[in-house]
Amino acid sequence: MAEDEKDKNPEIVGFCCSYCTFKASEMAGSLRMKYPEGIKVIEVPCSSRVDPAFIIKAIVEGADGVFVSGCHPGDCHFIKGNFYTRRKIAALKEMFDAFSMKDKLRLFWVSASEARRFIDKVTTFYNDIKEKNNEREKA
């Protein structure tokens, strides 16, 4: 893949909980809503299944951004999974902050019915990263 083509289309890996956010992404599909094709959604049983090592691996191996998304706090199918996620990702964000790459990671809460919110969130993330990449290209 040519360099400039890659920068035009950043690639974003998203870990989505299968009970909420993944259902929202499916609903967005059935409603014929569009989100950028650079977003690669990975289904996980619960957002707390995401070991921060997965995120670090994705970023080190070339993803432009990673997001983790699950049910709203309190709505977890497994009762308390996303509370752990929140702690883990908050700590990981602090670590990315220490390495000056905080903008590469985001955490969303999207429930199964919030297809529009899902589209909004991922599109904003995608556009932000694209803008950052273009800025870096110019500099």
Added chain:
Amino acid sequence: MKGKKLKSGEIENALNQFLKDEQHLVLGFKKGEGGVGHQIFKGSLDHYSLVNPLFGANAALYLRRLFSKGLKVMLMLRPCEIRAYVELHKLTQVEREDIIAVSIDCFGTVSSKEKKDDVPAEADKLTGYFQDKDSMRWACSVCRERRGVVGDAGVRIDKSGNYWMVPYTEKGEDLVSGMEGEFEEVPAEMLIPESAKTDKFQIDMETFNKDFEKCIMCMNCRDMCPVCYCIDCVFNGDEYLPKGDALLNKVFRTGSTQMPRGKDLFHLIRMYHVSQTCVGCGACEEACPQGIPLTKYFKGVSERLQGVFSYMSGRSFDEPIPYVTFLEDELKDAMD
């Protein structure tokens, strides 16, 4: 806080008394020909040294999966080692029942690699030796807790050079009440002051890549880390490292890549995995054959990440590790 002022030689007496039982052991320091090192004493003390000015490995490493089954083990170690033991206990790697952990005021240490012959092994001479912070290891000069205030009991040294034994838990209470002397109020000001706060760690990936250029992925840092305890580490074998097609894929996505492959991945993931339990002892840097400044990264990152939850590794037995617990109402700004 109450404690006992000890006469000189009282600690050795008490330990010898403790060792009279067949089933009792002491893990402490032995002063030998080639320097001071860790030793498990059985029967009686021999060339015992209370303090150890050389740092080679963190003794909590030897306690992993130690289930004493009725034996009693007394640890007479540095605060960083006791803190690592406390963390390992929380991670269910050590059973606490039969272990008495005593932390001893630490003056700082020099690297055992340096082989300095003029380092004294007596507490009273060490204060002078470490007056200048540059003479000790970097990890020790920025240590978060050099006072013996962790574990079941602590050995403190006051400004006039007297030794104090201070209990912190019931087990420590038992130990101290068996020693000679009366319980008195412990002076607030001790020889070793509370550590100063260090600056927030901030770095970028360019510096990181430059610092780790020399890494050969021997994984000694992982093996010698007292709190990096998993038997099935994700980096055993090369399943987690980019190889074959995945390696080429990474090169095409991220540009020129340093070899051996995946060393940035290895260090960043390990940094996260030990973040809440890292005690900043610097055993990783000690084990590194390439002299990479690992402590700077691991200690810096772990201090920041522990700060998020106002946690300090090894401070107390009761605080759970932040990743295994939660509050429902917290971290409102974590989500975007």
